[in-house]
Amino acid sequence: MNFNEAIRDQWRQQKHVCIGLDPFPEYLPNGITDLFEFNKAIIDATADLACCYKPQFAHYAALGKEHKLKETIHYIKKHYPSVPVILDSKRGDIGSTATMYAKEAFEQYAADAVTVNPYMGSDTVLPFSEFKDKGVIVLCRTSNPSASEFQNQSIEGEPLYIHVARKAQQDWNSNNNISLVVGATAPQEMKHIRSAAPKLPFLIPGIGAQGGDLKSTLINGRFSDGDGVMINSSRGIIYASKEKDFADAARRETEQLQLAINQNI
Numbered sequence: 625m626n627f628n629e630a631i632r633d634q635w636r637q638q639k640h641v642c643i644g645l646d647p648f649p650e651y652l653p654n655g656i657t658d659l660f661e662f663n664k665a666i667i668d669a670t671a672d673l674a675c676c677y678k679p680q681f682a683h684y685a686a687l688g689k690e691h692k693l694k695e696t697i698h699y700i701k702k703h704y705p706s707v708p709v710i711l712d713s714k715r716g717d718i719g720s721t722a723t724m725y726a727k728e729a730f731e732q733y734a735a736d737a738v739t740v741n742p743y744m745g746s747d748t749v750l751p752f753s754e755f756k757d758k759g760v761i762v763l764c765r766t767s768n769p770s771a772s773e774f775q776n777q778s779i780e781g782e783p784l785y786i787h788v789a790r791k792a793q794q795d796w797n798s799n800n801n802i803s804l805v806v807g808a809t810a811p812q813e814m815k816h817i818r819s820a821a822p823k824l825p826f827l828i829p830g831i832g833a834q835g836g837d838l839k840s841t842l843i844n845g846r847f848s849d850g851d852g853v854m855i856n857s858s859r860g861i862i863y864a865s866k867e868k869d870f871a872d873a874a875r876r877e878t879e880q881l882q883l884a885i886n887q888n889i
């Protein structure tokens with residue numbers, strides 16, 4: 625089963641929440657200093673609800689704690705093998721280097737999918753999509769405040785993000801393993817991208833701490849028959865409480881987000 629099939633399996637069980645494992649040392653709950661211990665508590669409390677997990681690479685590498693990232697991914701794969709793991713490293717480089725980045729994500733870290741920055745062109749994406757069983761999640765229209773500076777620029781009458789969506793669907797998806805990152809903070813762009821790429825799954829960050837609107841996200845982002853979306857929340861879930869009950873609080877936030885998704889999907 626490849627990544628996209630595994631996600632579809634999760635959707636069939638009404639799981640759409642992608643939990644971001646982005647530990648900031650200064651926000652760790654009182655008494656917790658170890659990143660793996662923190663992640664493990666969150667994972668054990670949410671694994672039956674999560675569509676997937678998404679650890680963000682910089683949150684480990686900036687602290688020299690890449691081994692804690694590896695430990696986290698191995699823990700999920702050992703104890704909750706049906707929950708896919710997306711390594712959010714937003715890689716992108718010339719083909720020969722991209723091949724090494726793909727090995728980093730899929731062989732060193734054993735991730736099921738990786739986020740990829742496609743703005744250097746096709747030869748930088750294909751080394752990832754050659755891994756048939758793995759997911760390649762291509763940045764299309766990101767959630768950050770300056771995203772429109774370049775991504776909304778019009779080229780031949782269409783915004784750049786639409787060119788990315790078309791290329792992803794038509795040229796990069798021969799192994800049926802491509803998804804798109806589309807931020808919840810850009811509902812009109814999301815609608816446009818969904819009509820250009822009706823069948824590609826969307827990873828949607830921007831709900832929770834970044835203030836994206838869930839209802840318009842679901843109306844604009846889901847497939848015509850529902851599903852189609854992995855709704856990411858990181859800080860909104862993992863920092864729901866700074867006290868001893870942080871894992872239970874993360875579970876409650878995940879349940880509430882899934883409930884809100886069910887009511888709108």
Ligand SMILES: O=C(O)c1cc(=O)[nH]c(=O)n1[C@@H]1O[C@H](COP(=O)(O)O)[C@@H](O)[C@H]1O
Nearest residue numbers: 680712739766767807829833834857858859
């Ligand atoms: O690729 C991503 O995951 C991503 C793309 C994007 O456009 N915006 C975005 O916020 N992200 C990531 O999604 C997560 C959002 O975190 P919260 O804002 O705390 O929910 C972070 O790990 C970001 O790096």
